[in-house]
Amino acid sequence: MRLLKPVLAGLCAISLLAAATPYSARAEFTRPSRIAFPETGSYSPQKAALGKMLFFDARLSRGQNLSCASCHNPSFGWESPVPRAIGGLNRPLKRHTPTLENLAEATAFFWDGRAATLEEQARSPITHPDEMDSSLPDVVRRLSAISGYRRNFAIAFPEEGLTETSVLAALATYQRTLRSGWSPFDDWIEGDEDAISSAARRGFEVFTGVARCNECHSGWSFTDHDFHRVGVGGEDIGRGLIDPALAYGFKTPGLRNIALRAPYMHNGSLGTLRDVVAHYRQGGTTVAGHPSELTPLQISDRQASDLVAFLETLTAYEPHVSTPALPVD
Numbered sequence: 267m268r269l270l271k272p273v274l275a276g277l278c279a280i281s282l283l284a285a286a287t288p289y290s291a292r293a294e295f296t297r298p299s300r301i302a303f304p305e306t307g308s309y310s311p312q313k314a315a316l317g318k319m320l321f322f323d324a325r326l327s328r329g330q331n332l333s334c335a336s337c338h339n340p341s342f343g344w345e346s347p348v349p350r351a352i353g354g355l356n357r358p359l360k361r362h363t364p365t366l367e368n369l370a371e372a373t374a375f376f377w378d379g380r381a382a383t384l385e386e387q388a389r390s391p392i393t394h395p396d397e398m399d400s401s402l403p404d405v406v407r408r409l410s411a412i413s414g415y416r417r418n419f420a421i422a423f424p425e426e427g428l429t430e431t432s433v434l435a436a437l438a439t440y441q442r443t444l445r446s447g448w449s450p451f452d453d454w455i456e457g458d459e460d461a462i463s464s465a466a467r468r469g470f471e472v473f474t475g476v477a478r479c480n481e482c483h484s485g486w487s488f489t490d491h492d493f494h495r496v497g498v499g500g501e502d503i504g505r506g507l508i509d510p511a512l513a514y515g516f517k518t519p520g521l522r523n524i525a526l527r528a529p530y531m532h533n534g535s536l537g538t539l540r541d542v543v544a545h546y547r548q549g550g551t552t553v554a555g556h557p558s559e560l561t562p563l564q565i566s567d568r569q570a571s572d573l574v575a576f577l578e579t580l581t582a583y584e585p586h587v588s589t590p591a592l593p594v595d
Contacts, residue, residue: 292455297486301370301445307385307438312422317440319418319590320433326405327398329354334391334437337363340587343527344444349534354399361502362534365527368487368520370442377516377532378504379493384438402430409433414593446487446522447582454579462579469576472569477546479573488521488580497550497558498531514556523585525578539574 303309324333337351344366350358375387391397409415419428453461493505493515506513530536550558
């Protein structure tokens, strides 16, 4: 027993040291094992497969030249690789395309949170004149003329068939399945210490420590799904359209696959992750009398580089998504 005491004391000291380090924060970012589907939007593989067809089908747009995937491109983290995507009127949209990944748990959608459900979110780009410029009655009429869609809707929605509601439900079901793939960071979370570089491990310490990034970029998908003013200039009042008290605030984007999703911010004004970190180091700017919530980030150049190295570990090993075969008659 006398020999065991120093050993036990050493083990206790190691445990206390591990608990005191930023690595104890890893558990916060462990991905859930299941997707939470709402009772009113239950999952079935038939609904999800049908929703994927609709997502990639340009026949949902008025000109039959734009699909949901035209702006939400899976190769770019379900965003567009330009500051503002081109809409149905052949001109740039007002905001940068937000990602559709990891939104099953969200309760507000779009940069300003104006939609409360994914079904409501799915309606907006289809019907907005600047985007797909269509209408749901026109979509239903067009899809009803295609026997493959009539058959697929009868299978996925046996009691309802092909309706405006079932079109939105199928799209929302598919979008809830858009989970970012397994990444080096996930391997590290699971205990593989060699899965990410030493620079990335230091970057995680910066992220959860002095930079306090995880106060807003929290949870497994790295977002609190809330709205914040981060001092990005422009005339867009963001959440102020719904809540004047949060004017110039925008929804916190998740960070999974963030390295694929340049440019950044609601207006696509920052071209690289290093530009984003530089913006946070500056602390943002006051916009129309509304101060940024940020305080200048007091980190060194090396810490800034480490932070970027960490963010790059959130890129999935296999981000590729196959396109579906679409019904033609």
